[in-house]
Amino acid sequence: MAVGRRWVSENPIPTGNHQVRMEFAYDGGGLAKGGDVTLYYDGEPVGKGRVGATQAMVFSADGKTDIGYESGTTVTPDYTAKTSRFTGTINWVQLDLGTDDNDHYIDPEERLRIAMSRQ
Structure with missing residues (x-):
């Protein structure tokens, strides 16, 4: 939900x-x-x-894959980096990226549009 x-x-x-x-x-x-x-x-x-x-292309300098706690910017304002620590035990973490069909490649015009939108 x-x-x-x-x-x-x-x-x-x-x-x-x-x-x-x-x-x-x-x-x-x-x-x-x-x-x-x-x-x-x-x-x-x-x-x-x-x-x-x-x-799309730009990520924050502190954005990373934290497991069990948030060490930088939080995903939601509902918690802080200090209050996010999971106190249980995590036995296994697996990240599956799936099959890459290369639909993320973009043409030069789209690259220019994205760059201009960041100005």
């Missing part, structure tokens, strides 16, 4: 060991497109939402 600009499970994850997964189905067709988000635990879908657009 969507809560502000984030998605949460429709059911809380019970205590114990569980697999937690997020899938992002990119719309494709170029840079900065949106996609559908589905949240899972133990293989069952528990929440879903929609991302309207993704970051």
Whole structure:
């Protein structure tokens, strides 16, 4: 379910060991497109939402893949870097990028349009 600009499970994850997964189905067709988000635990879908657009080319200097805590800019103002630390145990993290069909390549005119929009 969507809560502000984030998605949460429709059911809380019970205590114990569980697999937690997020899938992002990119719309494709170029840079900065949106996609559908589905949240899972133990293989069952528990929440879903929609991302309207993704970051095209420029990322913040502190943007990285933090696991279990946020060390830089937070994704949402609902928490801070100091209050984001997960206190449980994370046994495994796996990032799958899927098959690259090269639809992210853009022609020179589109590159110019993106550069001009950043001015």
